[in-house]
Amino acid sequence: MSQHLGDLLASRAALTPDHVAAIGDQQRYCFRELDTRVSQWAGYLHQQGLKPGDRIAILCKNSEQVATALFGASRAGVVVALLNWRLQPQELAYILNDCGADTLVYDREFADTVTALAPQVGLSRQLVVDRQRGDDDFEQALASACGELPGHDPDPDQVAVLMYTSGTTGRPKGVMLTHRNLYAAAENCCFTIGWPFQARYLTVTPMFHIAGLMPVFANVLTGSATVYLADFHPVTVWEILEQERITHFLAVPQMLEMMLQAPGIGERDLSSLRFAVSGASAVPAALIARYTELGISIYQVYGATEVAGSASFWMPAMGMDVVASVGRGVMAGGLKIVDPDTGAARPAGQVGEICFGGPQVFAGYWNNPDASRAAIVDGYYHTGDLGYLDDRGFLYVVDRLKDMIISGGENIYPAELEAVLIQHPEIVEVAVVGRADERWGEVPVAFVVRLPGSQLDEAAVIEHCRSQLAAFKSVKAVVFADALPRNASSKLLKHQLKARLETAEPA
Structure with missing residues (x-):
């Protein structure tokens, strides 16, 4: 056929x-x-x-x-x-x-x-x-x-x-x-x-x-x-x-x-x-x-x-x-x-x-x-x-080489969220990583560096994201930071941000 x-x-x-x-x-x-x-x-x-x-x-x-x-x-x-x-x-x-x-x-x-x-x-x-x-x-x-x-x-x-x-x-x-x-x-x-x-x-x-x-x-x-x-x-x-x-x-x-x-x-x-x-x-x-x-x-x-x-x-x-x-x-x-x-x-x-x-x-x-x-x-x-x-041909998935977040069965790509968030006039730098979540598997969390003197809060960041993207993609929490970790080549070290989330006290 x-x-x-x-x-x-x-x-x-x-x-x-x-x-x-x-x-x-x-x-x-x-x-x-x-x-x-x-x-x-x-x-x-x-x-x-x-x-x-x-x-x-x-x-x-x-x-x-x-x-x-x-x-x-x-x-x-x-x-x-x-x-x-x-x-x-x-x-x-x-x-x-x-x-x-x-x-x-x-x-x-x-x-x-x-x-x-x-x-x-x-x-x-x-x-x-x-x-x-x-x-x-x-x-x-x-x-x-x-x-x-x-x-x-x-x-x-x-x-x-x-x-x-x-x-x-x-x-x-x-x-x-x-x-x-x-x-x-x-x-x-x-x-x-x-x-x-x-x-x-x-x-x-x-x-x-x-x-x-x-x-x-x-x-x-x-x-x-x-x-x-x-x-x-x-x-x-x-x-x-x-x-x-x-x-x-x-x-x-x-x-x-x-x-x-x-x-x-x-x-x-x-x-x-x-x-x-x-x-x-x-x-x-x-x-x-x-x-x-x-x-x-x-x-x-x-x-x-x-x-x-x-x-x-x-x-x-x-x-x-x-x-x-x-x-x-x-x-x-x-x-x-x-x-x-x-x-x-x-x-x-x-x-x-x-x-x-x-x-x-x-x-x-x-x-x-x-x-x-x-x-x-x-x-x-x-x-x-x-x-x-393994030696019997069974496949084990260890981690993702890419930064993709899977939340409730939906694929969420941090770069897409970052591209929207950085458009906010009071955001200087942003990085999005996944945080383990009991209900959804993972949820996206944004690390945000604000413009000096800005009073931008978490609710405003989330609302900005939701206004541009589907609700399931939008960040669910925001962590404000003075700077984002980078190596000598200025490459963003997202694994350090994820480590911070893993060691943080539950909200």
Whole structure:
């Protein structure tokens, strides 16, 4: 079968046309119906003059409509940029301008955001999605389309999806994922952990993250139903797990922890549930043990947007003696540890930079050849994470070579926060580091050097940050300092700042 996403759904619809494919707020579609809707969207894009390689953007919470728009665009050869709906209008405007999308599909609840960003971008079409009513621009576009496309040869090595991730320069970078990347990621995931055939999967992590998106392709590959949940709430998740007879789902550790606080878990019928996958930050062994007591297996995953999803998995069958690892590499991937300075391979047990190779490795960063060359060397993606492989091939993540902070499953890049904070007229210097947090894993803390005589306080610094960036990115605390530590070359010594946080008395 072709490794093109435009063909993937068509092949599944031909094989199991009447099996349930998608379950949303008000919709249930079998694969035949979903395939028809996808063809209609592809036809609409063609009628609007979009050509293979053109870009559209989606600003929506999890829904069947997102899947329809994505697969339909793929069938038309159009690239989809999935937007993080937690971002501020100016952040979204930068991404839209960078990728050059002129069509935006967005949820009605984001109408104010779109109104604010519209003057900053060149949008030819804006289509509203209303998950509750269904009488919206998106559905009207489907109804108006013929569903026929001119013949073209689908190329699996063409870009299918752009996912923007903030970089160390403070500007988001568009990760170019090809059809082959996403197909290979779905296939490797299925083969590695035994993704159930014709199962029922709950999508609760946002689809603008690779962890929320990749399972959709795995479900089509295996003929499984995808149940779309727009917003996470612990009680709601437990209700859907029971009512929809969910077999597996993915959630970050913080979500799993919050779910355990919900009432009446022991009274629910969860006999259909086979396992839950968790990652984005370390999964505590104690958390795994508590779910095991409920009869629910937890699988750990390690991966990145740049490898279209998972690079390795740990499963209970591998043994609790290696629960501190993130398991072994996926079926057709290639893990190696290298010296961060020389690139030379490191033997088992020695710490180095974690690198991943194989058909999942992304095609590079959109309009950023320098960053692409730095990230992909000899076909391997250099993750920026430090770790080691033991003599049995289990991967252990030790630390991050980069300064990235992971808070509640979200990636936060200090450089992006620093670039915003330094714009404040009373801030002379600033550095952002992560502080351990019991609930979120890590939270960003700003070390600030004020202008002499300034009375700038913590609340004002935090408000300045929140006014420019999404709330989840913003600093949660501020430490004022007379100067920031630097070495003889004037390089900022962030490890000293982190050490100060670790030894400070709790607030």
